[in-house]
Amino acid sequence: MFFFKKLIIFLAMSWFPLMVNSSQICKSDNTLATTPTNQFIDNGNGTVTDKKSSLMWKKCSEGQSGNDCSENSAVTYNWKEALEEIYRINSNEGFAGYKDWRLxxxxxxxxxxxxxxxxxxxxxxxxxSESIELSGGFWSSSPNTWGAIWMAWFGGKGYVDFQQKPYSYNVRLVRGGK
Structure with a gap:
């Protein structure tokens, strides 16, 4: 029964943003920004640095490129493919001069x-981004106790949940921290 409830919630959260106007809604009058633009430094090379955490993020989801991430489309990966793609990036030329990208x-x-x-x-x-973050989940590197992987979903109000490794989702790379 738990599985079916989770499946219904997942399907509702995945498809709801596609059924409504796809314009982002921000409530700046009564909610403080948790990621204000001035908290980040645009490094001018496809990356941003979070001054609060010192993490460097790729601006675009994997597969996207360009200063506004409008070139190409985001690519989804299952868990194994995501790890292989990160290894490929770091083994070859890296990105923005760095070869230590990770989930x-x-x-x-x-x-x-x-x-x-x-x-x-x-x-x-x-x-x-284009519309990828409206409904797509993003892999993290954090396993949960059931062998699944924790993920962040940017659809709706944004939330975290977990998913099984065979399914395909988006990847946004980071470096630093830990």
């Missing part, structure tokens, strides 16, 4: 959910 842990990934905004619940000035 963020769930606490790090949760830290970029913008609680002032929804659909998507992310600061689009810092992390520009």
């Amino acid at each position: 963020p842990n769930i606490k790090e990934l949760h830290s970029i959910i913008e609680k002032q905004c929804q659909s998507p619940a992310i600061n689009l000035e810092v992390f520009p």
Whole structure:
């Protein structure tokens, strides 16, 4: 029964943003920004640095490129493919001169959910995107006790949940911290 309830909630959260207007909604009058733009430094190389955590993030989801992430489309990966892609990036030329990119842990990934905004619940000035974050989940590196992996979802108001490794989701890389 628990599985079916979780499946119904997942389907509702995944498809709801696609059924409504896809414009981001931000409530700056009564909710403080959790990821204000001035908290980040745009490094001018496809990365941003969070001054609060000292983490360096890729601005675009894997597969996307360009200063506004509008070139190409985001690519989804199952858990094994995501780890292989990160290894490939770091083994080859890296990105922005760095070869130590990794999946963020769930606490790090949760830290970029913008609680002032929804659909998507992310600061689009810092992390520009097409519509991928409206419904897509993002892998973290954090396993849960049932062998699944914790994820962040930027659809709706943004939340964390877990998913099984065979399913395909988005990847946003980070470096530093830990």
